[in-house]
Amino acid sequence: MPTSVRVRYILVAAIATAGPLWGSIAQPTATLGAVAVAVAEPSRPSDMPAPTPRLASVDNFRDVAGPDAGYPTASGTHMRRGVIYRSSALRPDVTDAQVLDGLQLTHDYDLRTTAEIADSPDIVPPGTTYVHLNIIGDQNPIPTMADLSPDSARQLLIDQNKVFVDDAGERERFGELLRSLATNPDPQVFHCTSGKDRTGWTAAVLQTLAGVSPDDVMNDYLLTNEYSRQSIDAGAEAATQAYGAEAGAGTRVILGVFPEALQAGLDQVRARYGTMERYVAEGLGLDPATIAALKKKLTV
Template identity: 45%
Template structure:
Protein backbone atom coordinates (compact mmCIF):
# COMPACT_ATOMS: atom_id res chain seq x y z
CA UNK A 1 0.00 0.00 0.00
CA UNK A 2 1.40 3.39 -0.94
CA UNK A 3 1.85 6.09 1.69
CA UNK A 4 -0.85 8.15 -0.03
CA UNK A 5 -3.20 5.18 -0.15
CA UNK A 6 -2.59 4.32 3.49
CA UNK A 7 -3.24 7.90 4.56
CA UNK A 8 -6.46 8.08 2.55
CA UNK A 9 -7.80 4.76 3.82
CA UNK A 10 -6.83 5.57 7.39
CA UNK A 11 -8.72 8.85 7.16
CA UNK A 12 -11.80 7.03 5.89
CA UNK A 13 -11.72 4.37 8.60
CA UNK A 14 -10.81 6.56 11.55
CA UNK A 15 -13.42 9.10 10.57
CA UNK A 16 -16.20 6.55 10.41
CA UNK A 17 -15.57 6.73 6.68
CA UNK A 18 -17.48 8.07 3.74
CA UNK A 19 -20.63 6.24 2.75
CA UNK A 20 -21.44 4.03 -0.21
CA UNK A 21 -24.82 3.06 -1.61
CA UNK A 22 -24.23 1.59 -5.05
CA UNK A 23 -21.36 -0.86 -4.70
CA UNK A 24 -23.31 -4.09 -4.99
CA UNK A 25 -22.03 -4.70 -8.50
CA UNK A 26 -18.42 -4.24 -7.46
CA UNK A 27 -18.48 -6.51 -4.41
CA UNK A 28 -19.63 -10.07 -4.76
CA UNK A 29 -21.13 -10.19 -1.29
CA UNK A 30 -22.24 -6.58 -0.89
CA UNK A 31 -25.77 -6.16 0.38
CA UNK A 32 -28.34 -4.08 -1.53
CA UNK A 33 -27.84 -0.43 -0.73
CA UNK A 34 -31.54 0.31 -0.58
CA UNK A 35 -33.56 -2.72 0.59
CA UNK A 36 -37.35 -2.62 0.26
CA UNK A 37 -37.81 -1.91 3.97
CA UNK A 38 -35.43 1.02 3.75
CA UNK A 39 -37.20 2.38 0.69
CA UNK A 40 -40.47 2.19 2.61
CA UNK A 41 -38.98 4.26 5.42
CA UNK A 42 -37.89 6.93 2.97
CA UNK A 43 -41.05 6.99 0.87
CA UNK A 44 -43.69 6.70 3.56
CA UNK A 45 -42.09 8.20 6.62
CA UNK A 46 -41.77 5.93 9.65
CA UNK A 47 -43.07 2.41 9.23
CA UNK A 48 -46.20 1.39 11.06
CA UNK A 49 -47.30 4.88 12.04
CA UNK A 50 -50.33 7.02 11.35
CA UNK A 51 -50.03 10.40 9.69
CA UNK A 52 -52.04 12.59 12.07
CA UNK A 53 -50.36 15.95 12.67
CA UNK A 54 -46.73 14.82 12.59
CA UNK A 55 -44.01 17.20 13.68
CA UNK A 56 -41.83 18.63 10.93
CA UNK A 57 -39.14 16.32 9.60
CA UNK A 58 -35.50 17.19 10.17
CA UNK A 59 -34.31 19.34 7.25
CA UNK A 60 -32.14 17.80 4.57
CA UNK A 61 -28.80 19.62 4.59
CA UNK A 62 -26.73 19.57 1.40
CA UNK A 63 -23.46 20.23 3.22
CA UNK A 64 -24.23 17.81 6.11
CA UNK A 65 -25.86 15.07 4.09
CA UNK A 66 -26.24 12.49 6.89
CA UNK A 67 -27.99 14.89 9.27
CA UNK A 68 -31.28 13.40 10.45
CA UNK A 69 -33.60 12.99 13.39
CA UNK A 70 -32.98 9.90 15.51
CA UNK A 71 -36.77 9.57 15.70
CA UNK A 72 -37.12 9.11 11.95
CA UNK A 73 -39.58 10.86 9.67
CA UNK A 74 -43.36 11.20 9.55
CA UNK A 75 -44.84 10.75 13.02
CA UNK A 76 -41.67 9.16 14.38
CA UNK A 77 -40.69 5.51 14.60
CA UNK A 78 -43.23 3.19 16.20
CA UNK A 79 -42.33 2.21 19.76
CA UNK A 80 -44.97 -0.14 21.08
CA UNK A 81 -48.23 1.82 21.29
CA UNK A 82 -46.53 5.17 20.96
CA UNK A 83 -43.86 6.75 18.77
CA UNK A 84 -40.41 8.30 19.21
CA UNK A 85 -40.43 12.04 19.84
CA UNK A 86 -38.95 14.17 17.09
CA UNK A 87 -36.74 17.21 17.56
CA UNK A 88 -34.99 15.79 20.63
CA UNK A 89 -31.93 13.93 19.37
CA UNK A 90 -30.27 14.35 15.97
CA UNK A 91 -27.43 12.40 14.36
CA UNK A 92 -25.03 13.68 11.73
CA UNK A 93 -21.73 13.57 9.94
CA UNK A 94 -19.15 16.35 10.42
CA UNK A 95 -20.90 19.68 10.93
CA UNK A 96 -19.34 22.05 8.42
CA UNK A 97 -22.40 23.80 6.95
CA UNK A 98 -22.66 26.08 3.97
CA UNK A 99 -24.37 29.44 4.51
CA UNK A 100 -27.88 28.17 3.83
CA UNK A 101 -27.47 25.13 6.05
CA UNK A 102 -26.02 27.25 8.86
CA UNK A 103 -29.20 29.32 8.82
CA UNK A 104 -31.28 26.15 8.92
CA UNK A 105 -29.30 24.77 11.85
CA UNK A 106 -29.70 28.03 13.73
CA UNK A 107 -33.45 27.74 13.28
CA UNK A 108 -33.49 24.39 15.08
CA UNK A 109 -32.43 26.10 18.34
CA UNK A 110 -30.01 23.32 19.26
CA UNK A 111 -28.48 23.32 22.72
CA UNK A 112 -25.51 20.95 22.42
CA UNK A 113 -23.38 19.14 19.85
CA UNK A 114 -21.31 16.08 20.82
CA UNK A 115 -18.34 15.36 18.56
CA UNK A 116 -17.31 11.68 18.68
CA UNK A 117 -14.26 12.11 16.43
CA UNK A 118 -10.60 11.63 17.26
CA UNK A 119 -8.04 14.44 17.49
CA UNK A 120 -6.80 13.74 13.95
CA UNK A 121 -10.30 13.86 12.52
CA UNK A 122 -11.12 17.14 14.21
CA UNK A 123 -7.85 18.65 13.00
CA UNK A 124 -8.83 17.85 9.41
CA UNK A 125 -12.33 19.35 9.62
CA UNK A 126 -13.48 21.32 12.64
CA UNK A 127 -17.16 21.80 13.40
CA UNK A 128 -18.72 25.17 12.61
CA UNK A 129 -21.77 25.73 14.81
CA UNK A 130 -24.49 28.34 15.20
CA UNK A 131 -23.94 30.92 17.90
CA UNK A 132 -24.91 29.77 21.37
CA UNK A 133 -24.59 26.02 20.76
CA UNK A 134 -22.48 24.18 23.33
CA UNK A 135 -19.76 21.98 21.84
CA UNK A 136 -18.38 18.91 23.62
CA UNK A 137 -15.92 16.32 22.40
CA UNK A 138 -16.29 12.67 23.37
CA UNK A 139 -13.75 10.89 21.12
CA UNK A 140 -14.64 7.25 20.56
CA UNK A 141 -12.11 4.95 18.94
CA UNK A 142 -9.33 2.63 20.01
CA UNK A 143 -6.82 0.36 18.32
CA UNK A 144 -4.06 0.80 15.76
CA UNK A 145 -5.84 1.69 12.53
CA UNK A 146 -2.74 1.45 10.32
CA UNK A 147 -2.03 -2.05 11.63
CA UNK A 148 -5.59 -3.10 10.89
CA UNK A 149 -5.47 -1.59 7.41
CA UNK A 150 -2.35 -3.56 6.62
CA UNK A 151 -4.31 -6.78 7.07
CA UNK A 152 -6.91 -5.93 4.44
CA UNK A 153 -6.36 -8.00 1.30
CA UNK A 154 -9.99 -8.52 0.26
CA UNK A 155 -13.48 -7.07 0.77
CA UNK A 156 -14.16 -9.76 3.37
CA UNK A 157 -11.13 -8.61 5.37
CA UNK A 158 -12.59 -5.10 5.38
CA UNK A 159 -15.99 -6.41 6.41
CA UNK A 160 -14.45 -8.26 9.32
CA UNK A 161 -12.74 -5.05 10.41
CA UNK A 162 -16.06 -3.21 10.47
CA UNK A 163 -17.76 -6.06 12.30
CA UNK A 164 -14.99 -6.11 14.89
CA UNK A 165 -15.34 -2.35 15.34
CA UNK A 166 -19.01 -2.77 16.17
CA UNK A 167 -18.20 -5.61 18.56
CA UNK A 168 -15.80 -3.26 20.33
CA UNK A 169 -18.68 -0.86 20.95
CA UNK A 170 -20.21 -3.63 23.07
CA UNK A 171 -17.11 -4.83 24.93
CA UNK A 172 -14.20 -2.38 24.55
CA UNK A 173 -13.35 -0.57 27.78
CA UNK A 174 -12.59 2.72 26.02
CA UNK A 175 -15.68 2.55 23.87
CA UNK A 176 -17.98 1.66 26.75
CA UNK A 177 -16.71 4.54 28.88
CA UNK A 178 -17.27 7.01 26.06
CA UNK A 179 -20.73 5.77 25.18
CA UNK A 180 -21.64 5.93 28.87
CA UNK A 181 -20.52 9.56 28.92
CA UNK A 182 -22.49 10.38 25.77
CA UNK A 183 -25.70 8.74 26.93
CA UNK A 184 -25.45 10.32 30.37
CA UNK A 185 -25.03 13.75 28.81
CA UNK A 186 -27.94 13.17 26.44
CA UNK A 187 -30.10 12.21 29.41
CA UNK A 188 -29.20 15.18 31.59
CA UNK A 189 -28.94 18.04 29.07
CA UNK A 190 -31.96 20.06 28.01
CA UNK A 191 -32.86 21.10 24.47
CA UNK A 192 -32.25 19.59 21.06
CA UNK A 193 -28.96 17.69 20.93
CA UNK A 194 -26.79 16.39 18.08
CA UNK A 195 -24.14 13.66 18.18
CA UNK A 196 -21.89 12.95 15.24
CA UNK A 197 -18.65 11.49 13.96
CA UNK A 198 -17.15 12.27 10.54
CA UNK A 199 -19.49 10.26 8.32
CA UNK A 200 -22.22 9.61 10.88
CA UNK A 201 -22.34 5.88 10.35
CA UNK A 202 -20.40 3.73 12.84
CA UNK A 203 -19.99 5.45 16.21
CA UNK A 204 -23.03 7.59 15.48
CA UNK A 205 -24.95 4.60 14.14
CA UNK A 206 -24.28 2.59 17.29
CA UNK A 207 -25.39 5.41 19.58
CA UNK A 208 -28.57 5.84 17.56
CA UNK A 209 -29.31 2.11 17.65
CA UNK A 210 -28.91 2.07 21.44
CA UNK A 211 -31.25 5.05 21.84
CA UNK A 212 -33.89 3.47 19.62
CA UNK A 213 -33.61 0.25 21.61
CA UNK A 214 -34.20 2.21 24.84
CA UNK A 215 -37.27 3.74 23.19
CA UNK A 216 -38.68 0.29 22.42
CA UNK A 217 -38.36 0.45 18.64
CA UNK A 218 -38.36 -2.92 16.85
CA UNK A 219 -35.09 -4.56 15.89
CA UNK A 220 -36.07 -4.45 12.22
CA UNK A 221 -36.72 -0.72 12.30
CA UNK A 222 -33.42 -0.14 14.12
CA UNK A 223 -31.59 -2.00 11.36
CA UNK A 224 -33.51 -0.25 8.59
CA UNK A 225 -32.66 3.11 10.15
CA UNK A 226 -28.99 2.13 10.32
CA UNK A 227 -28.98 1.30 6.61
CA UNK A 228 -30.52 4.66 5.69
CA UNK A 229 -27.01 6.11 5.89
CA UNK A 230 -26.39 4.64 2.45
CA UNK A 231 -29.24 6.69 1.00
CA UNK A 232 -28.78 9.93 2.90
CA UNK A 233 -25.06 10.19 2.18
CA UNK A 234 -24.98 8.85 -1.36
CA UNK A 235 -23.30 11.98 -2.73
CA UNK A 236 -20.48 11.68 -0.20
CA UNK A 237 -20.31 7.99 -0.98
CA UNK A 238 -19.72 8.62 -4.68
CA UNK A 239 -17.04 11.21 -3.95
CA UNK A 240 -15.15 8.93 -1.60
CA UNK A 241 -15.42 5.95 -3.92
CA UNK A 242 -13.56 8.01 -6.50
CA UNK A 243 -10.97 8.81 -3.85
CA UNK A 244 -10.45 5.11 -3.20
CA UNK A 245 -9.99 4.47 -6.91
CA UNK A 246 -7.34 7.18 -7.13
CA UNK A 247 -5.55 5.86 -4.06
CA UNK A 248 -5.62 2.13 -4.79
CA UNK A 249 -6.42 1.60 -8.47
CA UNK A 250 -8.12 -1.74 -9.12
CA UNK A 251 -7.52 -2.78 -5.49
CA UNK A 252 -10.01 -0.14 -4.32
CA UNK A 253 -12.73 -2.81 -4.13
CA UNK A 254 -10.94 -4.35 -1.14
CA UNK A 255 -11.62 -1.20 0.89
CA UNK A 256 -15.18 -0.40 -0.16
CA UNK A 257 -16.79 -2.04 2.90
CA UNK A 258 -14.88 0.41 5.09
CA UNK A 259 -16.81 3.32 3.67
CA UNK A 260 -20.38 2.05 3.74
CA UNK A 261 -22.83 0.37 6.09
CA UNK A 262 -23.93 -3.23 5.76
CA UNK A 263 -26.36 -5.14 7.91
CA UNK A 264 -23.63 -7.45 9.18
CA UNK A 265 -21.72 -4.55 10.75
CA UNK A 266 -24.38 -3.45 13.21
CA UNK A 267 -25.58 -7.03 13.65
CA UNK A 268 -22.11 -8.05 14.83
CA UNK A 269 -22.33 -5.51 17.63
CA UNK A 270 -25.87 -6.49 18.56
CA UNK A 271 -24.93 -10.17 18.58
CA UNK A 272 -21.97 -9.36 20.84
CA UNK A 273 -24.34 -7.62 23.25
CA UNK A 274 -26.52 -10.74 23.35
CA UNK A 275 -23.53 -13.04 23.86
CA UNK A 276 -21.79 -10.97 26.53
CA UNK A 277 -24.71 -9.50 28.45
CA UNK A 278 -27.79 -11.42 27.40
CA UNK A 279 -29.81 -8.34 26.52
CA UNK A 280 -29.55 -4.67 25.61
CA UNK A 281 -30.91 -3.77 29.05
CA UNK A 282 -27.98 -5.52 30.72
CA UNK A 283 -25.53 -3.92 28.28
CA UNK A 284 -26.81 -0.56 29.46
CA UNK A 285 -26.59 -1.36 33.17
CA UNK A 286 -23.72 -3.86 33.40
CA UNK A 287 -21.69 -2.96 30.31
CA UNK A 288 -22.04 0.81 30.30
CA UNK A 289 -22.82 1.20 33.99
CA UNK A 290 -25.84 3.44 33.43
CA UNK A 291 -28.20 3.85 36.35
CA UNK A 292 -31.91 3.04 36.02
CA UNK A 293 -32.54 6.75 36.60
CA UNK A 294 -30.39 7.76 33.62
CA UNK A 295 -32.02 5.16 31.39
CA UNK A 296 -35.41 6.38 32.58
CA UNK A 297 -34.53 9.97 31.67
CA UNK A 298 -33.51 8.89 28.18
CA UNK A 299 -36.71 6.92 27.70
CA UNK A 300 -38.80 9.85 28.91
CA UNK A 301 -37.14 12.11 26.35
CA UNK A 302 -37.58 9.56 23.59
CA UNK A 303 -41.18 8.48 24.14
CA UNK A 304 -42.49 10.48 27.12
Protein backbone atom coordinates in the same frame (compact mmCIF):
# COMPACT_ATOMS: atom_id res chain seq x y z
CA MET B 1 -8.33 -4.34 20.23
CA PRO B 2 -8.83 -4.97 16.49
CA THR B 3 -7.29 -2.63 13.97
CA SER B 4 -9.20 0.63 13.88
CA VAL B 5 -11.54 1.37 11.03
CA ARG B 6 -10.51 5.00 11.02
CA VAL B 7 -9.36 4.72 7.41
CA ARG B 8 -12.90 5.60 6.40
CA TYR B 9 -12.76 8.90 8.26
CA ILE B 10 -9.58 9.91 6.46
CA LEU B 11 -11.16 8.99 3.13
CA VAL B 12 -14.21 11.09 3.83
CA ALA B 13 -12.11 14.06 4.94
CA ALA B 14 -10.03 13.81 1.79
CA ILE B 15 -13.03 14.04 -0.55
CA ALA B 16 -15.17 16.47 1.44
CA THR B 17 -15.59 20.03 0.30
CA ALA B 18 -16.75 22.75 2.66
CA GLY B 19 -18.74 25.77 1.58
CA PRO B 20 -19.04 29.11 3.39
CA LEU B 21 -19.39 28.57 7.12
CA TRP B 22 -20.31 30.21 10.40
CA GLY B 23 -17.50 32.40 11.54
CA SER B 24 -15.94 30.32 14.31
CA ILE B 25 -14.43 26.86 14.57
CA ALA B 26 -15.35 24.60 17.47
CA GLN B 27 -13.21 24.69 20.58
CA PRO B 28 -13.81 21.90 23.12
CA THR B 29 -15.76 23.08 26.15
CA ALA B 30 -15.75 19.68 27.81
CA THR B 31 -13.65 16.56 27.70
CA LEU B 32 -15.88 14.52 28.34
CA GLY B 33 -36.54 7.62 8.00
CA ALA B 34 -37.07 6.95 4.61
CA VAL B 35 -35.42 10.21 3.75
CA ALA B 36 -37.35 13.17 5.15
CA VAL B 37 -37.83 16.25 3.01
CA ALA B 38 -38.46 19.86 3.99
CA VAL B 39 -42.14 20.02 3.01
CA ALA B 40 -45.27 20.33 5.09
CA GLU B 41 -47.13 17.20 6.13
CA PRO B 42 -50.88 17.87 5.76
CA SER B 43 -51.86 15.48 8.54
CA ARG B 44 -49.13 16.60 10.94
CA PRO B 45 -50.47 17.88 14.29
CA SER B 46 -49.51 21.47 15.04
CA ASP B 47 -47.27 20.43 17.93
CA MET B 48 -45.26 17.88 15.92
CA PRO B 49 -41.81 19.05 14.75
CA ALA B 50 -41.52 19.76 11.05
CA PRO B 51 -39.85 17.06 8.96
CA THR B 52 -36.08 17.02 9.35
CA PRO B 53 -34.60 18.70 6.28
CA ARG B 54 -31.93 17.17 4.09
CA LEU B 55 -28.63 19.04 4.43
CA ALA B 56 -26.59 19.02 1.24
CA SER B 57 -23.32 19.86 3.00
CA VAL B 58 -23.91 17.56 6.03
CA ASP B 59 -25.24 14.57 4.18
CA ASN B 60 -25.98 12.14 7.02
CA PHE B 61 -27.83 14.55 9.31
CA ARG B 62 -31.17 13.12 10.48
CA ASP B 63 -33.45 12.64 13.45
CA VAL B 64 -32.75 9.58 15.62
CA ALA B 65 -36.52 9.22 16.01
CA GLY B 66 -36.96 8.61 12.30
CA PRO B 67 -39.39 10.19 9.84
CA ASP B 68 -43.04 11.18 10.05
CA ALA B 69 -44.44 10.64 13.56
CA GLY B 70 -41.34 8.80 14.79
CA TYR B 71 -40.67 5.07 14.95
CA PRO B 72 -43.34 3.11 16.86
CA THR B 73 -42.26 1.29 20.00
CA ALA B 74 -43.28 -1.98 21.63
CA SER B 75 -45.12 -0.10 24.40
CA GLY B 76 -47.43 1.67 21.95
CA THR B 77 -45.62 5.00 22.03
CA HIS B 78 -43.47 6.59 19.33
CA MET B 79 -39.97 7.96 19.40
CA ARG B 80 -40.03 11.67 20.13
CA ARG B 81 -38.88 13.75 17.17
CA GLY B 82 -36.91 16.98 17.32
CA VAL B 83 -34.85 16.26 20.44
CA ILE B 84 -31.90 14.04 19.42
CA TYR B 85 -30.22 14.22 16.03
CA ARG B 86 -27.43 12.15 14.49
CA SER B 87 -25.03 13.43 11.88
CA SER B 88 -21.85 13.27 9.90
CA ALA B 89 -19.24 15.95 10.68
CA LEU B 90 -20.78 19.39 11.09
CA ARG B 91 -19.27 21.41 8.22
CA PRO B 92 -22.34 23.22 6.88
CA ASP B 93 -22.54 25.73 4.07
CA VAL B 94 -24.41 28.99 4.62
CA THR B 95 -27.83 27.56 3.79
CA ASP B 96 -27.44 24.50 6.00
CA ALA B 97 -25.96 26.61 8.80
CA GLN B 98 -29.19 28.58 8.92
CA VAL B 99 -31.20 25.36 9.10
CA LEU B 100 -29.08 24.01 11.96
CA ASP B 101 -29.31 27.31 13.79
CA GLY B 102 -33.10 27.09 13.56
CA LEU B 103 -33.12 23.72 15.34
CA GLN B 104 -31.82 25.43 18.52
CA LEU B 105 -29.33 22.69 19.32
CA THR B 106 -27.94 23.06 22.82
CA HIS B 107 -25.15 20.45 22.59
CA ASP B 108 -22.92 19.10 19.83
CA TYR B 109 -21.25 15.82 20.84
CA ASP B 110 -18.26 15.13 18.60
CA LEU B 111 -17.31 11.44 18.81
CA ARG B 112 -14.24 11.68 16.54
CA THR B 113 -10.54 11.23 17.20
CA THR B 114 -8.15 14.11 17.75
CA ALA B 115 -6.71 13.69 14.25
CA GLU B 116 -10.13 13.71 12.62
CA ILE B 117 -11.05 16.93 14.37
CA ALA B 118 -7.74 18.54 13.42
CA ASP B 119 -8.44 17.69 9.77
CA SER B 120 -12.00 19.01 9.81
CA PRO B 121 -13.14 20.90 12.94
CA ASP B 122 -16.82 21.33 13.59
CA ILE B 123 -18.52 24.59 12.79
CA VAL B 124 -20.80 24.90 15.78
CA PRO B 125 -24.12 26.79 15.70
CA PRO B 126 -24.20 29.92 17.87
CA GLY B 127 -25.26 29.12 21.41
CA THR B 128 -24.46 25.40 21.08
CA THR B 129 -22.09 23.80 23.58
CA TYR B 130 -19.39 21.67 21.93
CA VAL B 131 -18.39 18.45 23.72
CA HIS B 132 -15.58 16.16 22.52
CA LEU B 133 -15.99 12.47 23.40
CA ASN B 134 -13.23 10.52 21.64
CA ILE B 135 -14.97 7.15 21.48
CA ILE B 136 -12.27 4.97 19.89
CA GLY B 137 -9.18 6.86 21.10
CA ASP B 138 -6.00 7.79 19.25
CA GLN B 139 -3.82 4.71 19.78
CA ASN B 140 -4.78 2.43 16.90
CA PRO B 141 -2.90 1.98 13.60
CA ILE B 142 -4.63 3.11 10.42
CA PRO B 143 -4.67 0.76 7.41
CA THR B 144 -3.84 2.33 4.07
CA MET B 145 -6.28 2.62 1.18
CA ALA B 146 -3.84 0.72 -1.01
CA ASP B 147 -4.15 -2.35 1.24
CA LEU B 148 -7.92 -2.21 1.60
CA SER B 149 -10.03 -5.00 0.07
CA PRO B 150 -13.78 -5.65 0.34
CA ASP B 151 -13.19 -8.58 2.70
CA SER B 152 -10.80 -6.69 4.97
CA ALA B 153 -13.12 -3.68 5.02
CA ARG B 154 -16.10 -5.82 6.03
CA GLN B 155 -14.11 -7.45 8.80
CA LEU B 156 -12.92 -4.08 10.12
CA LEU B 157 -16.48 -2.83 10.49
CA ILE B 158 -17.73 -6.08 12.02
CA ASP B 159 -14.87 -6.07 14.53
CA GLN B 160 -15.42 -2.43 15.43
CA ASN B 161 -19.07 -2.97 16.30
CA LYS B 162 -18.05 -5.80 18.62
CA VAL B 163 -15.48 -3.52 20.23
CA PHE B 164 -18.20 -1.01 21.03
CA VAL B 165 -19.54 -3.68 23.38
CA ASP B 166 -16.29 -5.24 24.61
CA ASP B 167 -13.90 -2.33 25.19
CA ALA B 168 -14.19 -0.78 28.66
CA GLY B 169 -12.91 2.62 27.58
CA GLU B 170 -15.32 2.86 24.70
CA ARG B 171 -18.21 1.77 26.92
CA GLU B 172 -17.25 4.47 29.41
CA ARG B 173 -17.36 7.19 26.77
CA PHE B 174 -20.63 5.92 25.31
CA GLY B 175 -21.97 6.05 28.87
CA GLU B 176 -20.92 9.69 29.20
CA LEU B 177 -22.76 10.47 26.00
CA LEU B 178 -25.99 8.75 27.02
CA ARG B 179 -25.97 10.39 30.46
CA SER B 180 -25.60 13.80 28.83
CA LEU B 181 -28.38 13.08 26.34
CA ALA B 182 -30.64 12.02 29.21
CA THR B 183 -29.97 14.99 31.48
CA ASN B 184 -30.02 17.84 28.96
CA PRO B 185 -33.67 18.49 28.06
CA ASP B 186 -33.31 20.45 24.83
CA PRO B 187 -32.37 19.39 21.25
CA GLN B 188 -28.90 17.89 20.84
CA VAL B 189 -26.80 16.29 18.10
CA PHE B 190 -24.08 13.64 18.18
CA HIS B 191 -21.85 12.70 15.28
CA CYS B 192 -18.59 11.23 14.03
CA THR B 193 -17.11 11.82 10.57
CA SER B 194 -19.35 9.72 8.34
CA GLY B 195 -22.19 9.51 10.86
CA LYS B 196 -22.49 5.75 10.52
CA ASP B 197 -20.33 3.64 12.87
CA ARG B 198 -19.84 5.35 16.24
CA THR B 199 -22.94 7.40 15.44
CA GLY B 200 -24.84 4.45 13.98
CA TRP B 201 -24.14 2.33 17.04
CA THR B 202 -25.30 5.09 19.38
CA ALA B 203 -28.51 5.53 17.41
CA ALA B 204 -29.18 1.79 17.45
CA VAL B 205 -28.67 1.69 21.23
CA LEU B 206 -31.08 4.58 21.76
CA GLN B 207 -33.71 3.16 19.43
CA THR B 208 -33.51 -0.32 20.94
CA LEU B 209 -33.70 1.10 24.45
CA ALA B 210 -36.81 3.02 23.42
CA GLY B 211 -38.47 -0.20 22.20
CA VAL B 212 -38.18 0.29 18.43
CA SER B 213 -38.47 -2.97 16.47
CA PRO B 214 -35.26 -4.68 15.31
CA ASP B 215 -36.35 -4.25 11.69
CA ASP B 216 -36.80 -0.49 12.08
CA VAL B 217 -33.47 -0.20 13.91
CA MET B 218 -31.66 -2.03 11.13
CA ASN B 219 -33.43 -0.18 8.33
CA ASP B 220 -32.60 3.15 9.93
CA TYR B 221 -28.94 2.11 10.23
CA LEU B 222 -28.87 1.20 6.53
CA LEU B 223 -30.20 4.62 5.48
CA THR B 224 -26.60 5.85 5.52
CA ASN B 225 -26.21 4.18 2.13
CA GLU B 226 -28.92 6.49 0.76
CA TYR B 227 -28.07 9.68 2.62
CA SER B 228 -24.33 9.42 1.88
CA ARG B 229 -24.54 7.90 -1.60
CA GLN B 230 -22.65 10.72 -3.32
CA SER B 231 -19.85 10.71 -0.72
CA ILE B 232 -19.53 6.93 -0.96
CA ASP B 233 -19.39 7.03 -4.75
CA ALA B 234 -16.81 9.82 -4.73
CA GLY B 235 -14.59 8.08 -2.18
CA ALA B 236 -14.69 4.77 -4.04
CA GLU B 237 -13.86 6.48 -7.32
CA ALA B 238 -10.94 8.37 -5.76
CA ALA B 239 -9.51 5.16 -4.30
CA THR B 240 -9.94 3.34 -7.61
CA GLN B 241 -8.10 6.06 -9.48
CA ALA B 242 -5.28 6.13 -6.93
CA TYR B 243 -4.86 2.45 -6.04
CA GLY B 244 -6.91 0.29 -8.42
CA ALA B 245 -10.21 -1.56 -8.52
CA GLU B 246 -9.63 -3.71 -5.41
CA ALA B 247 -8.94 -0.69 -3.23
CA GLY B 248 -11.92 1.11 -4.75
CA ALA B 249 -14.21 -1.80 -3.93
CA GLY B 250 -12.86 -1.96 -0.39
CA THR B 251 -13.32 1.77 0.03
CA ARG B 252 -16.94 1.49 -1.08
CA VAL B 253 -17.50 -1.09 1.68
CA ILE B 254 -15.74 0.95 4.37
CA LEU B 255 -17.62 4.15 3.53
CA GLY B 256 -21.03 2.47 3.62
CA VAL B 257 -22.91 0.19 5.99
CA PHE B 258 -24.20 -3.38 5.77
CA PRO B 259 -26.44 -5.40 8.10
CA GLU B 260 -23.78 -7.80 9.40
CA ALA B 261 -21.76 -4.97 10.93
CA LEU B 262 -24.51 -3.67 13.20
CA GLN B 263 -25.75 -7.19 13.86
CA ALA B 264 -22.31 -8.17 15.13
CA GLY B 265 -22.59 -5.53 17.85
CA LEU B 266 -26.16 -6.44 18.71
CA ASP B 267 -25.22 -10.12 18.93
CA GLN B 268 -22.34 -9.20 21.22
CA VAL B 269 -24.74 -7.33 23.49
CA ARG B 270 -26.97 -10.38 23.63
CA ALA B 271 -24.04 -12.70 24.37
CA ARG B 272 -22.48 -10.56 27.11
CA TYR B 273 -25.46 -8.79 28.67
CA GLY B 274 -28.64 -10.49 27.50
CA THR B 275 -30.53 -7.27 26.73
CA MET B 276 -29.76 -3.76 25.56
CA GLU B 277 -31.00 -2.33 28.84
CA ARG B 278 -28.46 -4.43 30.76
CA TYR B 279 -25.72 -3.30 28.37
CA VAL B 280 -26.67 0.30 29.08
CA ALA B 281 -26.88 -0.30 32.84
CA GLU B 282 -23.98 -2.67 33.46
CA GLY B 283 -21.76 -1.92 30.48
CA LEU B 284 -22.24 1.82 30.12
CA GLY B 285 -22.87 2.48 33.80
CA LEU B 286 -26.22 4.28 33.69
CA ASP B 287 -28.27 4.08 36.87
CA PRO B 288 -32.00 3.26 36.81
CA ALA B 289 -33.07 6.89 37.20
CA THR B 290 -30.94 7.99 34.25
CA ILE B 291 -32.22 5.14 32.08
CA ALA B 292 -35.79 6.11 32.97
CA ALA B 293 -35.08 9.75 32.14
CA LEU B 294 -33.54 8.75 28.81
CA LYS B 295 -36.53 6.59 27.88
CA LYS B 296 -38.89 9.43 28.81
CA LYS B 297 -36.96 11.81 26.61
CA LEU B 298 -36.87 9.36 23.70
CA THR B 299 -40.58 8.52 23.57
CA VAL B 300 -43.93 10.24 23.48
